[in-house]
Amino acid sequence: MIQLEDVWRIFRVGEGEVHALKRVSLTIKRGEHVALVGPSGSGKSTLLHIVGCLDRPTKGRYLLEGREVGTLSEEERSLIRRHRIGFVFQFFHLLPRLSALANVELPMLFAGTPPEERRERAAQTLKAVGLSHRATHRPDQLSGGERQRVAIARAVVMDPAVLLADEPTGNLDRASAGEVMELIERMNARGLTLVVVTHDPAIAERAKRVIRMDDGELVGGSA
Amino acid sequence: MRFWDLLAFAAGALRGHRLRTALSVTGVAVGISAVVALTALGEGARRYVVDQFAALGSNLLVVLPGKVETTGGPPFGGVTHDLTLDDYRAIARLQRVRRSAPLAVATDTVHFKDRGRAVPVLGTTADFAAVRRLAIGSGKFLPPGDPDQGGSEIVLGVTVAQELFRNENPLGQIVRVGPWRFRVVGVLAPRGRSLTFNMDDLVLIPVRTAMRVFNRSSLFRILVDVRMRDEMSLTRRDVEKLMAERHRVEDVTVITQDALLSAFSSILNALTLALVGIASVSLAVAGVGIMNVMLVSVTERRAEIGLLKALGAQDRQVLAAFLAEAVLLATGGGVAGLALGAGAIRAFVGIYPNFPASPPLWAVAAALALSFAVGVGFGVWPARRATRLDPVAALAKR
Ligand SMILES: Nc1ncnc2c1ncn2[C@@H]1O[C@H](COP(=O)(O)OP(=O)(O)OP(=O)(O)O)[C@@H](O)[C@H]1O
Numbered sequence: 001m002i003q004l005e006d007v008w009r010i011f012r013v014g015e016g017e018v019h020a021l022k023r024v025s026l027t028i029k030r031g032e033h034v035a036l037v038g039p040s041g042s043g044k045s046t047l048l049h050i051v052g053c054l055d056r057p058t059k060g061r062y063l064l065e066g067r068e069v070g071t072l073s074e075e076e077r078s079l080i081r082r083h084r085i086g087f088v089f090q091f092f093h094l095l096p097r098l099s100a101l102a103n104v105e106l107p108m109l110f111a112g113t114p115p116e117e118r119r120e121r122a123a124q125t126l127k128a129v130g131l132s133h134r135a136t137h138r139p140d141q142l143s144g145g146e147r148q149r150v151a152i153a154r155a156v157v158m159d160p161a162v163l164l165a166d167e168p169t170g171n172l173d174r175a176s177a178g179e180v181m182e183l184i185e186r187m188n189a190r191g192l193t194l195v196v197v198t199h200d201p202a203i204a205e206r207a208k209r210v211i212r213m214d215d216g217e218l219v220g221g222s223a
Numbered sequence: 224m225r226f227w228d229l230l231a232f233a234a235g236a237l238r239g240h241r242l243r244t245a246l247s248v249t250g251v252a253v254g255i256s257a258v259v260a261l262t263a264l265g266e267g268a269r270r271y272v273v274d275q276f277a278a279l280g281s282n283l284l285v286v287l288p289g290k291v292e293t294t295g296g297p298p299f300g301g302v303t304h305d306l307t308l309d310d311y312r313a314i315a316r317l318q319r320v321r322r323s324a325p326l327a328v329a330t331d332t333v334h335f336k337d338r339g340r341a342v343p344v345l346g347t348t349a350d351f352a353a354v355r356r357l358a359i360g361s362g363k364f365l366p367p368g369d370p371d372q373g374g375s376e377i378v379l380g381v382t383v384a385q386e387l388f389r390n391e392n393p394l395g396q397i398v399r400v401g402p403w404r405f406r407v408v409g410v411l412a413p414r415g416r417s418l419t420f421n422m423d424d425l426v427l428i429p430v431r432t433a434m435r436v437f438n439r440s441s442l443f444r445i446l447v448d449v450r451m452r453d454e455m456s457l458t459r460r461d462v463e464k465l466m467a468e469r470h471r472v473e474d475v476t477v478i479t480q481d482a483l484l485s486a487f488s489s490i491l492n493a494l495t496l497a498l499v500g501i502a503s504v505s506l507a508v509a510g511v512g513i514m515n516v517m518l519v520s521v522t523e524r525r526a527e528i529g530l531l532k533a534l535g536a537q538d539r540q541v542l543a544a545f546l547a548e549a550v551l552l553a554t555g556g557g558v559a560g561l562a563l564g565a566g567a568i569r570a571f572v573g574i575y576p577n578f579p580a581s582p583p584l585w586a587v588a589a590a591l592a593l594s595f596a597v598g599v600g601f602g603v604w605p606a607r608r609a610t611r612l613d614p615v616a617a618l619a620k621r
């Protein structure tokens with residue numbers, strides 16, 4: 001499903017270079033639940049962005065569902081992000097001017113889904129994350145845990161193959177964090193591939209597989 | 224992405240910044256209303272002049288002393304002959320001329336009892352009324368007959384009659400111009416300002432008498448009414464030839480109404496263009512305002528742009544979304560500007576009811592197209608900056 005072969009990501013910073021990823025080779029199978037851990041600056045987010053087609057490897061091959069995506073046009077990569085990938089961020093990134101429901105509708109808006117179908121599917125997804133009663137609330141009227149659940153609903157409303165979460169519980173208290181993890185684990189149980197970046201050992205432990213990174217490289221036999 | 228969804232999305236983003244939105248809409252509205260109001264005034268001025276010419280009589284030639292386009296040295300040491308009553312009679316006898324009227328003019332005070340009013344005094348003949356399409360309100364016009372005869376009849380403009388006589392009947396009364404006494408034979412019907420004179424506020428006396436009163440041997444103008452509209456230039460040449468023969472030199476100028484009209488027209492078109500040019504500057508300023516607002520918006524909403532890209536919005540969709548915002552701002556301003564301009568024109572017409580000021584339809588269409596273009600033109604660059612944002616950097620919370 002996700003296959004990286006000798007992937008490098010090198011940032012040019014002024015005169016020098018930062019090797020954020022070095023010879024990363026990694027395979028993640030369909031339906032896996034993977035935790036990505038490592039010290040700050042070890043390259044976890046960079047790896048996640050490459051997997052999510054938001055960034056391109058400087059060197060190496062990346063195949064998503066058997067397709068080499070590193071070399072596709074920006075247009076096609078947008079479509080892959082739209083249909084195959086869901087993102088969840090530490091800082092939620094909900095649009096503050098839109099209601100919870102409208103935030104969940106957002107990906108379908110750009111996909112050109114007809115309004116009735118859009119509303120229907122968004123409402124269903126909000127129900128699945130247990131927030132039907134908050135549909136008309138704006139983000140600033142929601143708790144952190146509720147916001148992250150709205151963000152998860154938005155990430156999965158297009159029925160993607162992979163859910164990529166970068167420290168999804170980093171801004172939540174323990175109770176909300178537990179709720180959020182339960183929610184995405186339920187989705188994983190129904191076949192959604194899950195990659196979660198975390199600093200929290202308790203969260204990492206919940207995953208069936210833990211990939212450790214240090215200084216841009218995979219550590220141990222985690223690949 | 225569906226069109227209405229795009230608009231709703233852009234409108235939603237604008238609603239998030241009401242004050243900023245209102246200010247940039249106002250900027251465009253001022254520019255557009257200036258364009259609309261000023262073209263309406265320019266166009267109104269043009270139409271006003273055209274109407275005035277139509278009222279003047281469309282078959283009119285005007286003969287004036289002196290050559291306008293003096294090329295080379297002035298002939299005979301710059302001597303130009305007077306226009307005389309004999310010249311007038313000769314012109315009036317021309318085949319293609321229906322009728323003609325001499326004109327001598329001076330300003331003098333007309334007295335009745337203890338009241339006086341300083342007005343233009345026009346010396347002419349009976350044909351003047353027909354040449355200038357004047358209507359008589361009461362009494363008669365100047366009597367026909369030999370122009371050399373003179374006479375002591377006077378015809379009053381309606382304002383003069385009212386001012387001097389108030390409620391009295393002026394017909395048959397005696398008025399004085401300097402030491403000269405005149406008998407009122409008629410009062411003109413109200414006419415209003417014409418290109419040359421305010422026809423309501425002048426008096427007319429026989430031409431020979433006028434020349435004696437003013438102590439002048441020369442006419443101010445000779446007006447010529449041409450029989451056939453399509454013989455204007457032929458007749459003009461006839462008149463020029465005749466005068467050249469009589470004066471032995473080309474020392475008169477004959478103006479056709481069309482020449483005057485087209486001269487006025489081009490002046491007024493230039494004026495309108497200048498006004499529109501000025502208005503366009505304010506529109507350009509408004510456009511820069513929109514660009515500024517959109518740039519601020521793009522900078523502020525980096526995270527949103529990054530998110531939209533992460534959610535699968537294509538670059539052209541992001542471009543369209545931000546362009547739609549700029550266009551909404553601009554066309555919103557355009558519509559508001561049209562309303563504002565219409566209000567300004569209405570107010571203007573309220574003050575000057577005779578002025579035919581209304582925005583030409585093309586100006587309305589152009590104003591809307593222009594505001595749309597301003598939105599696109601000044602919105603493209605900020606929108607492109609939005610699409611060029613690297614989503615990873617945009618999403619990173621700093
Ligand atoms: N755009 C960039 N330009 C230059 N260097 C970058 C850029 N993005 C990341 N880096 C560098 O790459 C390295 C890996 O960064 P990354 O964000 O992937 O770390 P991380 O493991 O996610 O850290 P954290 O746990 O703090 O989020 C860091 O040294 C970082 O400074």
Ligand SMILES: [Mg+2]
Pocket residue numbers: 044045046166
């Ligand atoms: Mg990170």
